[in-house]
Amino acid sequence: MDEIFAANKQRIDQMKADWAANKSAKERLVSQAESLASSSDLRAASDRMKSLGDEWKRIGPCEKSDNERLWGRFNAARTRLRERKDQEFNKRKAEWAANRSAKERLVGRMSSLSSSSDYRAAKDEARSLTDQWRAVGPCEKSDQERLWNDFKSAKDRLFEAAKRDGEQRAAERRQRAWERVSRLEEQLRNTEAALYRAQDSYSRALSARSPSMNNPNWMTIVRNQQERQSNARSKIASLEQRKSDLVYKLMDARSKANSL
Incomplete structure (x- = not known):
């Protein structure tokens, strides 16, 4: 009987020790998660938060009250980071949309320059439009590539037309x-x-x-x-x-x- 009691006590003591270790490990993860929730580098914080989630799954249980409390804090930290990331993404999407509109206007203006009769003024404006393009922030990658190709093609058409016009004028001057x-x-x-x-x-x-x-x-x-x-x-x-x-x-x- 004493042997059974001793074995049970040993098993309970080991379980409590495991719970304490698990609680300590989860507290460490919670502390890191709460720190990540206010990080300025959202991408790195999000990747690290995912790793912490994987670590959490590998840690065994602790006392129910501690587990629920710590999980609540851990999950709240994850939620805060996710909400901040969503807000940042929505903000970036709005900026991308505004930048796309700005670049579409620049593409339209550059396209109209290729039919100009005053190539000197048109080339000066094209250089100004290129500076404006560089000043505009990015948009979504697919839009960025499409709009840049349209912008560059229009600019190339203008300078090719100006070159042909210059060559024709030079030929006329020689004649x-x-x-x-x-x-x-x-x-x-x-x-x-x-x-x-x-x-x-x-x-x-x-x-x-x-x-x-x-x-x-x-x-x-x-x-x-x-x-x-x-x-x-x-x-x-x-x-x-x-x-x-x-x-x-x-x-x-x-x-x-x-x-x-």
């Missing part, structure tokens, strides 16, 4: 520059031809035979000859100046055309 060279070359040829004719006319005026002094119109004829010579010299001087001006303009025009 106008070489057309100016051609006009100046033609003007120079015409001036040289006119100068040749003026020099020939001057040579003929110089070689004209002087009238006989017995001719009653001698003075008139001499004056006419001198006037023709003077006019020819003036025309030659004018044409030489024009030729010089044209040569300078032609050299400048060729230099500019070659630089384009």
